[in-house]
Amino acid sequence: MIASQISIFLENKPGQLAAICKALAKADVNIVTLSLADTADFGIVRLIVADHAKGCEALRAAGFAVTETEIVAVTVPDTPGGMADLMQRFDDAGADIEYSYAYSGPGGKAVLVFRFKDNAKAIAALA
Numbered sequence: 001m002i003a004s005q006i007s008i009f010l011e012n013k014p015g016q017l018a019a020i021c022k023a024l025a026k027a028d029v030n031i032v033t034l035s036l037a038d039t040a041d042f043g044i045v046r047l048i049v050a051d052h053a054k055g056c057e058a059l060r061a062a063g064f065a066v067t068e069t070e071i072v073a074v075t076v077p078d079t080p081g082g083m084a085d086l087m088q089r090f091d092d093a094g095a096d097i098e099y100s101y102a103y104s105g106p107g108g109k110a111v112l113v114f115r116f117k118d119n120a121k122a123i124a125a126l127a
Contacts, residue, residue, distance in 0.1 A: 002072060002073075003071055004048075004068055004071070005047065005070075006046070006052070006066055006068060007045070007047075007066070008044070008047075008059065009042060009067075010043045016043070019062065019064075020045060020047075020062075023061070023062035024049065024055055026058065027058030028054075029049050029055040030050040031050075033101070033113065034046070035101040048073075069115060070119060071113050072126075073111055074111070075110070077108060078104050078105075078109055079108070083102075086112065093121050095118065095121040095122040095125055096117040097114055098116060
């Protein structure tokens with residue numbers, strides 16, 4: 001499934017992630033999953049939230065520069081090898097992955113989140 005992700009570029013200093021979480025909590029927006037990548041000077045927070053539009057609005061109102069990106073989210077069995085078949089399908093389709101993160105969902109399932117150079121190739125591989 002194609003979903004929307006929120007990305008926020010942050011200065012790497014204490015309190016930044018807490019401020020994001022507080023802004024979303026104040027707006028009553030639940031974080032579904034979060035990924036944080038950092039360097040010495042900056043970080044990129046990637047979020048999927050339960051109410052995308054409301055989450056973007058709350059973060060912008062709190063002063064954050066928000067970027068919206070289409071990602072592909074795929075549910076697989078949360079078992080050894082659950083990701084292997086999927087990765088082979090993407091490889092066979094020539095779907096080039098820019099980045100990925102994952103989380104375990106309910107009922108023995110894992111949700112894998114991908115940003116591809118070409119989402120159409122990835123979606124075709126899933127068909």
